[in-house]
Amino acid sequence: MKVAIFIPCLTEHMYPETGLSMVKVLRHAGIEIEYVHGQTCCGQPAFNAGYRDEIIPIAERFIRLFRGKDYVIAPSGSCTAMVRVFYRELDIDAALRDDLDDLCGRIFEFCEFMVDVAKVDSLGGRFPHKATYHDSCHLSRELGVVAQPRKLISSIADIDFVEMKDSDACCGFGGMFSAKFGQLSTEMVARKCENIVESGAEYVIGADAGCLMNIGGYLRKNHLSPQTMHIADLLAKSLDL
Amino acid sequence: MDKTPKKIKKYVRQALADMPVRTAVANAAETSVASRDKIAGGIPYWELVRRKVRSIKKDVLEHLDEYLIEFESNCQANGIKVHWARDGASAREIVGKIARDCGASMVVKSKSLTTEEVGLNAYLAENGIEPVETDLGECIVQLLGQIPSHLVAPALHLSRQDIGRVFQDKLGVEYTEDPAELTEIARVHLRQKFLSARMGISGANFGIAREGCICVVENECNARLTVSLPKVHVAVMGVEKLIPDMAALPYFLKLLPASATGQKSSSYVNIIGGPGREGAGEGPQEVHVVLLDNGRSRILGDGQLRETLMCIRCGACLNSCPVYRQIGGHAYGWVYMGPIGSALIPQYLGEKEGRYAPSLSSLCGACREICPLEINIPRHLLKLRNKVVRAKQSGFFERIAMKLWAFAAARPLVYRFVTWFPGKFQMLLPGKRAFPAPGYMGRRAIGRFDSKGFAKRFRRMERKND
Structure with a gap:
């Protein structure tokens, strides 16, 4: 099985380790990976801010770039949802419509791909720590990926997995929202972090760099002990990759 | 407002x-x-009811013109006077005229967001007609000169202590924060109003086209008094509130109270089918329905956004x-x-x-x-x-920033240059500072740009593996 990986902006520029972890874990599961050069961004920041016409070239480029790939895998529910759900809202070139439909059936978020497509339920790693999981909104509500990451986490040996209260409540990031309504967004992440701390977990696992940056930034600045970790990093770490 | x-x-x-x-x-x-x-x-069949209600509402919006005509003629057959209001101003004038015609100097009102939407209370007050809100929450926010803070629970933002103080200040009663006593104070205050008002104004949760009725659901019986005690009743209803027939109503009555207040059913379901008449029980002498457009037909014209007209205001x-x-x-x-x-x-x-x-x-x-x-x-x-x-x-700067960013993101070389910059700039900052993000920072830290980025690190990893 061969997959093309899509590395979203935050992973590319702020958390490249997560991208590398994803590569390592996929390879560990016997999956061949390909990095398509010239990839940039899916266009979500501008789309969410209302700039639709502006991102049409970005979307068209994305569709062409990943045309003909068996699978496209991204370590982010939000960027996957952008392509699979929201590209359809754009007035893209009619000649690319079929390619888009095709792409929508082949682009997967990392956890979703591992469990639903690659049928990997357990990788055999070990991580002797208490961890909880934060449901990213686009991943859980737009893509319906809720059970898959939990399956992957629970399969790790010696991990003490606990659910926090309201694990599916928004962390308040929301891309530009976090800057436009900075104070409000901070209050939302404060609420999230209360629940994380209350769960007693040492690690809060997530599947989207945006949420993890937001949650981690609040935890760090307020000297709260739980640490954020992307699920790809968790799996890589549990396998000593 | x-x-x-x-x-x-x-x-x-x-x-x-x-x-x-x-x-x-x-x-x-x-x-x-x-x-x-x-x-x-x-409710095991909750999802089924949801789907049913959605399909009913979808059909109504797709054929709204036909349903409105049907509703109007069936209402008229029941003796209900139907008025069409293109916008807020005409709705206000229609209601104001009915009030003047019946000589009302004070009107009782049951909770209606639609009348809030058109600013009816202020208009009535300016024209010498005192509007009295009779829903407990609505009554409290009216005494405070506020607007509701929730679609269903207008005074949700207030504590019992707040309410005790409002009643003390505005109604001249002794301070109490006991919910039962507070309710009793409101009951005494409002009962007199109900008995002396010549006109009652309500909203409508549903307009039932085939039977020519309107339905008002509530929990406090204030709506029932509003629509039945005064000799004139006026209901102000957005045109999107129609449902096809009485048979559709139970589905809505299942979803609405459960979604709104977590109740299996509302305490009172009022179905108003015209003025009181010989052999058909008591009721007001006149019933009016004001059908409000106020932009709804424009919204209806957008195939996507039309869905927002399905809202039943459950909150x-x-x-x-x-x-x-x-x-x-x-x-x-x-x-x-x-x-x-x-x-x-x-x-x-x-x-x-x-x-x-x-x-x-x-x-x-x-x-x-x-x-x-x-x-x-x-x-x-x-x-x-x-x-x-x-x-x-x-915003101007947002527009410029987004256009530039989108320009770059469609061109890998430009994009690489633009995104290379913050990582380098950050290295010039003292300590382990992150690239500044005004608005975002404050009580939380922002992530740092990586000096190399994934693409570079990946290439390096591949070289090592070879």
């Missing part, structure tokens, strides 16, 4: 500074969702919204608040006045999940943000 959604940013700041209100709102919202979940979870999206839970309803600056309010504000008030409303959301989708009609609110907010941009109402 002196509040405007243009000042949303200011209202949000004010709301965040008001701890007592925030606590009251968050607690009430969380409790509501918990009881809603309990009821919805206990569940407010309760589930993490943004609403922080700021309450007043921060939205208008009568419709929360997620559905964010979508309605720019549609009713225009992209200029309502430009900030669609942005007041993290697009988390909790609203869509809980909405009994499954209205895809985040999708509509996204489209409305686009309409704000198209109407050139987004």
